[in-house]
Amino acid sequence: MPPNPAEAAQAWAQSLETLRDAAWGRLVRGVRDKRAPARHVTLSTYGRNGWPQARIVVLRGADKAAATLEVHTDLRSAKIAELQADPRAMLHVWDDRARLQIRAEARAEILTGPQVSDRWARIPEGSRIAYGSRPAPGQPILTALDYAKQPSVQDFAVLILHVQAFDLVHLGSDHRRARFERAGGWTGAWLSP
Amino acid sequence: MPPNPAEAAQAWAQSLETLRDAAWGRLVRGVRDKRAPARHVTLSTYGRNGWPQARIVVLRGADKAAATLEVHTDLRSAKIAELQADPRAMLHVWDDRARLQIRAEARAEILTGPQVSDRWARIPEGSRIAYGSRPAPGQPILTALDYAKQPSVQDFAVLILHVQAFDLVHLGSDHRRARFERAGGWTGAWLSP
Numbered sequence: 001m002p003p004n005p006a007e008a009a010q011a012w013a014q015s016l017e018t019l020r021d022a023a024w025g026r027l028v029r030g031v032r033d034k035r036a037p038a039r040h041v042t043l044s045t046y047g048r049n050g051w052p053q054a055r056i057v058v059l060r061g062a063d064k065a066a067a068t069l070e071v072h073t074d075l076r077s078a079k080i081a082e083l084q085a086d087p088r089a090m091l092h093v094w095d096d097r098a099r100l101q102i103r104a105e106a107r108a109e110i111l112t113g114p115q116v117s118d119r120w121a122r123i124p125e126g127s128r129i130a131y132g133s134r135p136a137p138g139q140p141i142l143t144a145l146d147y148a149k150q151p152s153v154q155d156f157a158v159l160i161l162h163v164q165a166f167d168l169v170h171l172g173s174d175h176r177r178a179r180f181e182r183a184g185g186w187t188g189a190w191l192s193p
Numbered sequence: 194m195p196p197n198p199a200e201a202a203q204a205w206a207q208s209l210e211t212l213r214d215a216a217w218g219r220l221v222r223g224v225r226d227k228r229a230p231a232r233h234v235t236l237s238t239y240g241r242n243g244w245p246q247a248r249i250v251v252l253r254g255a256d257k258a259a260a261t262l263e264v265h266t267d268l269r270s271a272k273i274a275e276l277q278a279d280p281r282a283m284l285h286v287w288d289d290r291a292r293l294q295i296r297a298e299a300r301a302e303i304l305t306g307p308q309v310s311d312r313w314a315r316i317p318e319g320s321r322i323a324y325g326s327r328p329a330p331g332q333p334i335l336t337a338l339d340y341a342k343q344p345s346v347q348d349f350a351v352l353i354l355h356v357q358a359f360d361l362v363h364l365g366s367d368h369r370r371a372r373f374e375r376a377g378g379w380t381g382a383w384l385s386p
Contacts, residue, residue, distance in 0.1 A: 049298075
C-alpha cells in the first residue's frame with residue numbers, strides 16, 4: 001500500500017534531526033525561490049524608541065553548515081541603528097505550506113563598504129533602488145512622494161545573522177515543538193507545544 | 194475610460210486618512226475571514242532570555258474606534274510572562290494582497306479568569322485545545338508527543354493590545370510610508386520609505 005500522503009508529508013517532523021533539517025531546507029528554498037513562504041521573513045529587534053520592532057525583509061542567504069542567515073538593507077535604516085546598539089535579533093517565518101514556524105535567535109553582524117562590494121556587483125541595477133533613498137528611510141517628508149531613489153553602494157549593508165538557537169513548531173495532525181541551540185551542537189530537545 | 198485597476202487599487206494609499214483606514218480595514222478582515230492575509234499576525238515582545246521574541250498568533254479582534262487589537266493565548270505561555278515583565282509589543286502584518294505592511298506599537302493588557310469567561314463560552318469546543326496543554330507550553334518533554342491537551346478556562350488569556358502608533362508601508366508602483374500616533378490623534382505624517 002502506498003504511504004498516506006499526509007503522513008509522508010509529516011515524516012520529517014517526527015525526529016529532531018529531520019525536523020531541524022527541514023527548517024534549513026525551507027530557509028534555503030526561500031533564498032532560491034521568490035514564491036517560497038520563507039522568501040519574506042520577519043526580523044525583530046530591540047527598538048531605539050523603547051518598543052519591540054519587527055519588519056519584513058527578503059531572505060538573501062541561508063548556510064546550514066555555518067548556521068547563518070543573510071539579509072540586505074539600507075545602512076541608514078532604523079534596524080541598523082538598533083542592531084548597532086544591541087545585535088540580538090529574531091528572524092521569524094511562518095511557512096504555511098509546511099505548517100512550520102521557524103524562530104531563530106541570531107546575533108547580527110553588519111557588513112558595509114569594501115566587505116560588500118562583491119555582493120553589490122551581483123545585484124541587478126533595477127533592484128539597487130532599495131538602497132539609497134534621499135532623504136534616508138524613516139525621515140519625515142512633506143508629501144508622500146517627496147523622496148528620490150538614488151542607489152548607492154555607500155548605503156548598502158549586509159546583515160549576517162549568526163543563529164544561536166532555533167525554536168521550531170510543526171502544526172501537523174499532531175503538534176510538535178523543539179528547541180535547538182548552537183551551544184548544544186544543534187542536537188535539540190522536544191518541548192510541550 | 195474606466196479607471197486603471199492597478200491605480201484604483203492604490204487610491205487608498207494616496208492620502209494619510211485613507212491609508213490609515215485601509216490598514217484598519219485589512220485588520221478587521223483578518224478577524225472575520227480565516228483566509229485573509231491579516232488572519233495570522235506576528236507578535237513581537239522583549240524576551241525574558243534577553244532575545245527579541247516573535248511568534249505567529251491569530252488576530253481575534255480589531256476595533257478602530259478604540260484602536261485596540263485582540264489575541265488569545267495560553268496564560269502559561271512565554272509571551273504572557275514577557276508581557277507581564279514589559280507590556281510593550283509590536284504586532285506586525287505583511288498583507289501581500291494589499292502590498293501593505295502594518296506595524297503596530299501596542300501596550301498589552303492581559304485579561305484572565307472572570308474577565309474572559311464570556312469569550313471562553315463563545316469558543317467552539319474543538320478550538321479550546323489551544324489553551325491548556327499539560328505540561329505547560331515550552332516545558333521540556335522526553336518524546337515529541339509526551340503531552341496532553343486539557344482545555345481549561347484557567348489557562349485561557351486574552352491580550353488587549355492598545356495601539357499607540359502605526360507605521361504603514363505600501364509597496365505599490367510607488368512606495369509610500371507614514372507614521373500615525375495615538376498621542377497625535379492619528380493624523381499621521383509621511384516618512385521617506
